[in-house]
Amino acid sequence: xxxxxxxxxxxxxxxxxxxxxxxxxxxxxxxxxxxxxxxxxxxxxxxxxxxxxxxxxxxxxxxxxxxxxxxxxxxxxxxxxxxxxxxxxxxxxxxxxxxxxxxxxxxxxxxxxxxxxxxxxxxxxxxxxxxxxxxxxxxxxxxxxxxxxxxxxxxxxxxxxxxxxxxxxxxxxxxxxxxxxxxxxxxxxxxxxxxxxxxxxxxxxxxxxxxxxxxxxxxxxxxxxxxxxxxxxxxxxxxxxxxxxxxxxxxxxxxxxxxxxxxxxxxxxxxxxxxx
Amino acid sequence: xxxxxxxxxxxxxxxxxxxxxxxxxxxxxxxxxxxxxxxxxxxxxxxxxxxxxxxxxxxxxxxxxxxxxxxxxxxxxxxxxxxxxxxxxxxxxxxxxxxxxxxxxxxxxxxxxxxxxxxxxxxxxxxxxxxxxxxxxxxxxxxxxxxxxxxxxxxxxxxxxxxxxxxxxxxxxxxxxxxxxxxxxxxxxxxxxxxxxxxxxxxxxxxxxxxxxxxxxxxxxxxxxxxxxxxxxxxxxxxxxxxxxxxxxxxxxxxxxxxxxxxxxxxxxx
Numbered sequence: 323x324x325x326x327x328x329x330x331x332x333x334x335x336x337x338x339x340x341x342x343x344x345x346x347x348x349x350x351x352x353x354x355x356x357x358x359x360x361x362x363x364x365x366x367x368x369x370x371x372x373x374x375x376x377x378x379x380x381x382x383x384x385x386x387x388x389x390x391x392x393x394x395x396x397x398x399x400x401x402x403x404x405x406x407x408x409x410x411x412x413x414x415x416x417x418x419x420x421x422x423x424x425x426x427x428x429x430x431x432x433x434x435x436x437x438x439x440x441x442x443x444x445x446x447x448x449x450x451x452x453x454x455x456x457x458x459x460x461x462x463x464x465x466x467x468x469x470x471x472x473x474x475x476x477x478x479x480x481x482x483x484x485x486x487x488x489x490x491x492x493x494x495x496x497x498x499x500x501x502x503x504x505x506x507x508x509x510x511x512x513x514x515x516x517x518x519x520x521x522x523x524x525x526x527x528x529x530x531x532x533x534x535x536x537x538x539x540x541x542x543x544x545x546x547x548x549x550x551x552x553x554x555x556x557x558x559x560x561x562x563x564x565x566x567x568x569x570x571x572x573x574x575x576x577x578x579x580x581x582x583x584x585x586x587x588x589x590x591x592x593x594x595x596x597x598x
Numbered sequence: 599x600x601x602x603x604x605x606x607x608x609x610x611x612x613x614x615x616x617x618x619x620x621x622x623x624x625x626x627x628x629x630x631x632x633x634x635x636x637x638x639x640x641x642x643x644x645x646x647x648x649x650x651x652x653x654x655x656x657x658x659x660x661x662x663x664x665x666x667x668x669x670x671x672x673x674x675x676x677x678x679x680x681x682x683x684x685x686x687x688x689x690x691x692x693x694x695x696x697x698x699x700x701x702x703x704x705x706x707x708x709x710x711x712x713x714x715x716x717x718x719x720x721x722x723x724x725x726x727x728x729x730x731x732x733x734x735x736x737x738x739x740x741x742x743x744x745x746x747x748x749x750x751x752x753x754x755x756x757x758x759x760x761x762x763x764x765x766x767x768x769x770x771x772x773x774x775x776x777x778x779x780x781x782x783x784x785x786x787x788x789x790x791x792x793x794x795x796x797x798x799x800x801x802x803x804x805x806x807x808x809x810x811x812x813x814x815x816x817x818x819x820x821x822x823x824x825x826x827x828x829x830x831x832x833x834x835x836x837x838x839x840x841x842x843x844x845x846x847x848x849x850x851x852x853x854x855x856x857x858x859x860x861x862x863x864x865x866x867x868x
Contacts, residue, residue: 363767364737462636489683489764493635493832516767558768561796562837565858572866583837587844594865 325352325375325402325480325510329384332370336382344370346535347384350527352480352510357502359542361518362531363556368514369407371531372484375512376404388480400429403478403509407485409469413457418442418468419449421457425476434475441475442468445501463494470501481509487520495520519560523581530555546579562586569593600624600647600678600756600787604656607642616642618810619656626755626787629778631798631818633791634807635832640791643807644760647789648678661755676705679749683761685741694736694744695720695729701752719750722784723777739770746777756787764793775800795822796836799855806831819854 332345345367352358362368373379374386377393391398403425406412415421423438431437439449445467452464460468466486473481486502487495499520505511513521518528522542530538530551537551538544545552549559549567559567562583570576574593580586602622608615617639624630624647634640645651646658649665660677663670682688691697698716707715720726723743728736733744742762749757759778763771775797782788790801798804804821806814808831814821821827822839835843841861842852852864 363769364739489761490636556767556769558772560837561858562841565838565841565861568859568862569865572862583840584844587841590841590862590865591845591848 323353323389323479325389325512326350326387327371327375327381327384328387330371330374330381330386331383332374332379333382334370344534345374345381348529348531348536349384350529350536350539352512354479354508354510355506356510356526357506357521357524358510358512359518359521359525359528360512360514360531361516361528361552361555361557363516365533366531366555367534368516368531369484370534372404372482372512372514375480376402376482378404400425400431400476401478402480402482403473403476404482405470405473405484405486407488409472410457410460410462410465412469413465416456417453418447418455418457418460419453422468422472422475425472429476431476437475437477438471441471444474444504445471446497447471461494463490463497466490466494466498467501470498474505477508479509481505481511483511483513485515485517486513487515487517516557518557522560530557532556543579565590599626599659599661600789601659602643602646602656603659605646605653605658606655607646607651608654609642615654615810617646620810620812621656622805622812622815624756624787624789627782627785628803629782629788629790629801631790631792631801631804632807633793633795633798633804633831633833634813636793637809638807639810640807641760644680644758644789644791647756647758648680649674650680672705676701676752677755679746679752679754679757681742681745681749681757681759681762683764685738685745685765688745688748689733689741692732693729694725694731694733697733697744698747698751701748705752715751715753719747722750722780723747724773737770739766739773742766742770742774743777746774750781754786756789757781758789758791760791761793762790763797771797795828795834796838796855798822799836806833822854 327348327350329347329349331347333341333343335341360368374381386393388398388401413421419438422441423434426437427434442449447467487498502511525542528542532555566576566579566586569590576589576593602620605620606615607617632640649671652666658665660674663674665674689697690700695716698719702712702715723746725743763774778788798818801818804818828835839855842856845852
């Protein structure tokens, strides 16, 4: 059971003189409980991949399957939930609760208001406090979480998030990060981001896209052993990681790479002592 | 100089003021970072600085001109350039050079000078060679640099930037910070609002806002090493500052916010 892309490619305006290959032969799989990161710079094909995975675009070649089904299959409906970038720009209902209940209602699920309340709780917004408010009065961070709740409400097995923390300040970003972590209890979560630093530590797999092709795919630790493809794709390694790589180049014996700055500093001090 | 004198501002219909009795000065040639949680008043302050908003109480003076004096609005807006978070909302031209020319053309700048200003502004943000490109073909980072060029073409003494890197990727952020560095060297006064504490490191001075008031105004090093205040304000100590603090606690000398290479060098040298 997984959301799987197998050598999926997509060409915009295929067959015309404007044809452009946005995605070439991307293979990945997302299982319930996993966090998979898709990273790359602007124009690398991240958003196209997301649309292909969500079934909004049919791959030009290769395939996408949801638990073995085609995304367009009626039985696959509601299994994949996509949260677009800046989703709060798409609120339309008069109250937060109504907006969040739209998904389950649209899918004909049994008790949309109840699902909406559960989803609001899951993103840390008390339905008694926020449910009756207009979505347009929410702060940036609250609005982002309410928009994610709108997708969680129909309980997708695979949750796809496009730049979920972009443009948020730290407290709001932390709140969204914990929503992403918690969501893995029920779903596989795929995050598309050009700012992977904050997610790297929790991810099981990272896919790096460069001009539509997959230049790396594997566990985050693999990136740290050989950051070449990551750097080529325009990504910058977090400073904390870079410090450890630089130290290793100077001969430091490090037992694994740490994301946490305090722990990383202690490891460097230890390695330095070991070197004398 | 931009002077805020006892400035308070409340948005129409809002229960609470966005800014309360703020007094500040921004000097030409100085790089100031402004930080604070969402809703602390940062964006309001940016909009007051160029007269987009006018104080409810107190006054804002730009090189002696009161922003409440409508006859000076034109002069004030050309002295203080404003760049906002989302580059897509700030582009009006159909090609890059046309977009940059929009402001000065509106001011009636003569044709020869207009050309020179546009070329200089485009060069200052590193977009030379893209003059005839359509803005929608640029990356988000390039679009944001285009927005900065548009402000620069007005020949401002001050540039106020409201979270200009928030929506950009690492490469885009990096390019913007380089542009800011160059602008300070050229003598512009920079007011840089950011939620990324690491971006405050090169500033001459940092102001932290909390609930519409100034909670800190001083050297960056002082704020970054005050973990209690940072925690109270909901601000984050940049990772390299944390690493350096651990190393320093072990008796080694390292700068407040070293580059990774610098930190390793310090460790292995001593």
